[in-house]
Amino acid sequence: SQQGEEDPQALSIQEGENATMNCSYKTSINNLQWYRQNSGRGLVHLILIRSNEREKHSGRLRVTLDTSKKSSSLLITASRAADTASYFCATENTSGTYKYIFGTGTRLKVLA
Amino acid sequence: DVKVTQSSRYLVKRTGEKVFLECVQDMDHENMFWYRQDPGLGLRLIYFSYDVKMKEKGDIPEGYSVSREKKERFSLILESASTNQTSMYLCASSPDMRRKELFFGEGSRLTVL
Numbered sequence: 001s002q003q004g005e006e007d008p009q010a011l012s013i014q015e016g017e018n019a020t021m022n023c024s025y026k027t028s029i030n031n032l033q034w035y036r037q038n039s040g041r042g043l044v045h046l047i048l049i050r051s052n053e054r055e056k057h058s059g060r061l062r063v064t065l066d067t068s069k070k071s072s073s074l075l076i077t078a079s080r081a082a083d084t085a086s087y088f089c090a091t092e093n094t095s096g097t098y099k100y101i102f103g104t105g106t107r108l109k110v111l112a
Numbered sequence: 113d114v115k116v117t118q119s120s121r122y123l124v125k126r127t128g129e130k131v132f133l134e135c136v137q138d139m140d141h142e143n144m145f146w147y148r149q150d151p152g153l154g155l156r157l158i159y160f161s162y163d164v165k166m167k168e169k170g171d172i173p174e175g176y177s178v179s180r181e182k183k184e185r186f187s188l189i190l191e192s193a194s195t196n197q198t199s200m201y202l203c204a205s206s207p208d209m210r211r212k213e214l215f216f217g218e219g220s221r222l223t224v225l
Contacts, residue, residue: 031212042116042202042216043155088154092212098143098162099170100214102155 006089006106014111019076021106023089024069032065033090033100034074043088046074081112115139118203118217125224131190133220135203141215142208144186146170146178149200149219161186193224 007022023032031050035043049056049065049072056063062075076083086105093099119134137144145160147170157170159178167178175197179187186205190197200221204214 033213035214035216040219040221042218043204043214045213045215048213090155090214098145098160098168098206099157101157102147104152104154 006103010107012109021074023072025091028094029091035088037086079110084110116217118220123222133188135186137205141205143206145204146188147202198224
């Protein structure tokens with residue numbers, strides 16, 4: 001079964017609005033990462049948050065992690081058409097054996 | 113910038129054929145991975161390698177094998193392709209135990225007829 005489950009599955013917003021995506025997972029983790037994938041391309045790493053961190057920022061991205069609820073959120077502020085992509089969370093469990101588990105992704109569409 | 117290069121973007125093969133998917137990274141990364149991506153299922157790990165000639169099974173290794181003879185190259189082999197192996201295959205690498213982010217190639221879309 002998938003460790004990470006993103007919510008919503010699809011999201012459509014206007015340029016300039018904020019986009020929020022959520023990820024839930026089932027077991028204890030070392031870290032959680034977010035990736036972006038443009039259609040038909042490989043994934044690009046966005047941000048990593050460790051289990052002892054609660055919030056992290058990178059440019060227009062803000063990631064939160066709530067280990068008590070086993071959930072994370074990715075906020076993209078002031079979205080642009082170029083942010084249109086699928087976004088995936090990936091978790092590494094506490095055994096740290098490189099078995100990152102990816103969710104099924106959120107498809108974000110930003111309308112110009 | 114790290115570059116992970118997958119040899120073929122698109123392949124069409126017939127059932128029963130032997131298929132080789134090649135992946136090369138140019139940043140001396142220790143770890144390399146093969147995933148497959150299918151709609152609604154996300155990415156699933158097939159095999160990974162943490163050193164030359166070392167490999168470990170991921171979640172769905174059946175029907176696949178891998179080879180890592182040199183640090184920079186990680187090959188995925190489908191011994192006898194089947195239609196249920198039609199998928200997008202993604203290779204990734206990561207530097208070492210401390211740096212966890214994965215660097216992905218552009219993907220190889222395989223169709224098995």
